[in-house]
Amino acid sequence: MSNSDRPLDILNDSRNKRIMIELKNGRQFIGVLKSFDIHINLVLEDAEEHAEGTLKRKIGNVFLRGDTIILISPQ
Amino acid sequence: MSNSDRPLDILNDSRNKRIMIELKNGRQFIGVLKSFDIHINLVLEDAEEHAEGTLKRKIGNVFLRGDTIILISPQ
Amino acid sequence: MSNSDRPLDILNDSRNKRIMIELKNGRQFIGVLKSFDIHINLVLEDAEEHAEGTLKRKIGNVFLRGDTIILISPQ
Amino acid sequence: MSNSDRPLDILNDSRNKRIMIELKNGRQFIGVLKSFDIHINLVLEDAEEHAEGTLKRKIGNVFLRGDTIILISPQ
Amino acid sequence: MSNSDRPLDILNDSRNKRIMIELKNGRQFIGVLKSFDIHINLVLEDAEEHAEGTLKRKIGNVFLRGDTIILISPQ
Amino acid sequence: MSNSDRPLDILNDSRNKRIMIELKNGRQFIGVLKSFDIHINLVLEDAEEHAEGTLKRKIGNVFLRGDTIILISPQ
Amino acid sequence: MSNSDRPLDILNDSRNKRIMIELKNGRQFIGVLKSFDIHINLVLEDAEEHAEGTLKRKIGNVFLRGDTIILISPQ
Numbered sequence: 001m002s003n004s005d006r007p008l009d010i011l012n013d014s015r016n017k018r019i020m021i022e023l024k025n026g027r028q029f030i031g032v033l034k035s036f037d038i039h040i041n042l043v044l045e046d047a048e049e050h051a052e053g054t055l056k057r058k059i060g061n062v063f064l065r066g067d068t069i070i071l072i073s074p075q
Numbered sequence: 076m077s078n079s080d081r082p083l084d085i086l087n088d089s090r091n092k093r094i095m096i097e098l099k100n101g102r103q104f105i106g107v108l109k110s111f112d113i114h115i116n117l118v119l120e121d122a123e124e125h126a127e128g129t130l131k132r133k134i135g136n137v138f139l140r141g142d143t144i145i146l147i148s149p150q
Numbered sequence: 151m152s153n154s155d156r157p158l159d160i161l162n163d164s165r166n167k168r169i170m171i172e173l174k175n176g177r178q179f180i181g182v183l184k185s186f187d188i189h190i191n192l193v194l195e196d197a198e199e200h201a202e203g204t205l206k207r208k209i210g211n212v213f214l215r216g217d218t219i220i221l222i223s224p225q
Numbered sequence: 226m227s228n229s230d231r232p233l234d235i236l237n238d239s240r241n242k243r244i245m246i247e248l249k250n251g252r253q254f255i256g257v258l259k260s261f262d263i264h265i266n267l268v269l270e271d272a273e274e275h276a277e278g279t280l281k282r283k284i285g286n287v288f289l290r291g292d293t294i295i296l297i298s299p300q
Numbered sequence: 301m302s303n304s305d306r307p308l309d310i311l312n313d314s315r316n317k318r319i320m321i322e323l324k325n326g327r328q329f330i331g332v333l334k335s336f337d338i339h340i341n342l343v344l345e346d347a348e349e350h351a352e353g354t355l356k357r358k359i360g361n362v363f364l365r366g367d368t369i370i371l372i373s374p375q
Numbered sequence: 376m377s378n379s380d381r382p383l384d385i386l387n388d389s390r391n392k393r394i395m396i397e398l399k400n401g402r403q404f405i406g407v408l409k410s411f412d413i414h415i416n417l418v419l420e421d422a423e424e425h426a427e428g429t430l431k432r433k434i435g436n437v438f439l440r441g442d443t444i445i446l447i448s449p450q
Numbered sequence: 451m452s453n454s455d456r457p458l459d460i461l462n463d464s465r466n467k468r469i470m471i472e473l474k475n476g477r478q479f480i481g482v483l484k485s486f487d488i489h490i491n492l493v494l495e496d497a498e499e500h501a502e503g504t505l506k507r508k509i510g511n512v513f514l515r516g517d518t519i520i521l522i523s524p525q
Contacts, residue, residue: 435523
């Protein structure tokens with residue numbers, strides 16, 4: 001990872017790459033990051049919901065509201 | 076999905092199309108997106124509430140407050 | 151429903167008509183919409199609280215704070 | 226009720242009159258509205274806390290923080 | 301109580317007087333109001349925490365964050 | 376305590392002195408206040424976490440986010 | 451620790467050093483701080499999630515949303 005100055009740079013570097021997202025309610029999503037904004041609202045492509053390490057369902061394209069997100073990790 | 080720059084573009088592309096919405100309290104709605112704003116407040120037409128994959132009730136037109144929404148997925 | 155551009159239009163079209171409101175804590179109110187603002191604060195006339203499809207109590211005029219509202223549906 | 230345009234008008238019309246207030250935690254207060262502001266912070270005189278339709282305690286003058294309020298109804 | 305126009309006037313009139321404060325988590329404090337601001341952050345002197353009508357502990361001077369407060373009542 | 380006009384004055388007077396902090400989730404920290412800002416974000420030095428009156432662990436330097444804080448009391 | 455004036459200085463001094471972070475839901479992360487902003491959004495490198503003092507999983511690079519954070523401590 002480059003020594004970037006702003007946290008959102010990690011999202012900018014992850015465009016069109018797979019990321020994992022965990023929400024405040026414990027749900028986990030994996031998909032290709034297509035877009036995000038300063039509220040951390042974001043859109044995933046080929047999104048899947050995972051639970052305890054296994055695939056729970058395929059969702060396709062999905063908009064996730066930023067204020068429900070706890071963490072985002074590039075895969 | 077086009078390689079859009081802003082998350083709200085997915086909502087703009089979904090006007091007059093069916094979307095699925097999940098709320099923070101676990102409730103799920105499916106309907107035709109008629110309008111939305113930057114707070115993610117939105118209006119659905121022909122809306123239905125679903126629970127565990129089955130139709131729970133038909134609501135017709137409904138306004139959903141953006142701050143209760145977790146995710147939105149085009150159907 | 152007209153193909154309106156803004157979600158609040160559905161409230162504007164519902165002035166002096168009956169609407170159903172559900173709150174974050176699960177409570178449901180039905181009444182005639184008299185006024186609303188951009189925070190979705192609103193005032194109902196002839197308001198009734200309903201629970202599981204039956205009338206729970208008559209409240210008359212009531213002010214509901216917007217940040218407690220999940221959904222609003224014209225009746 | 227007059228056909229007012231703004232929800233706060235119902236509070237303005239209730240100055241020096243008895244109102245009932247319900248909070249997000251389920252508590253209910255009845256008292257004479259002395260003042261309010263745009264955050265729905267308000268002050269009641271001769272306030273009483275009620276629970277399940279019966280008087281729980283007399284409080285006298287009380288300031289209630291607007292963000293804890295669900296509904297307000299003139300008595 | 302004077303027929304004041306703004307809710308914060310009740311706090312202004314309570315400077316150097318005893319007030320009772322209840323927090324969102326149910327805790328209750330009694331003390332002499334020394335200062336407050338528009339967020340309802342406030343400082344009490346000779347503060348005591350009470351629970352179910354009895355003294356729980358003496359705290360001395362204490363800063364309380366406004367967003368945790370439900371109600372304030374002059375004693 | 377001086378008859379200060381602003382609640383944050385009590386924090387300003389507590390720089391380099393021991394304060395006790397309670398969080399919304401019930402946790403309690405004691406340490407030397409090094410800095411704070413208008414959001415009540417603050418940094419403690421020689422911080423300890425206490426639970427039910429006994430030392431739970433030593434943390435050293437710690438940044439506490441203001442929106443998790445309920446009360447602050449000089450020791 | 452220097453007698454800094456602003457709480458965020460402790461984060462600035464921790465760039466490229468290991469920090470421990472605790473979230474509102476009780477989860478704990480340890481990693482090298484790469485960047486942060488005024489919302490306390492931050493990015494960790496070589497991040498690990500810990501639970502009750504033991505390593506739970508390795509995450510690598512991770513973005514943590516500031517509004518979920520309770521405390522941050524340099525290691």
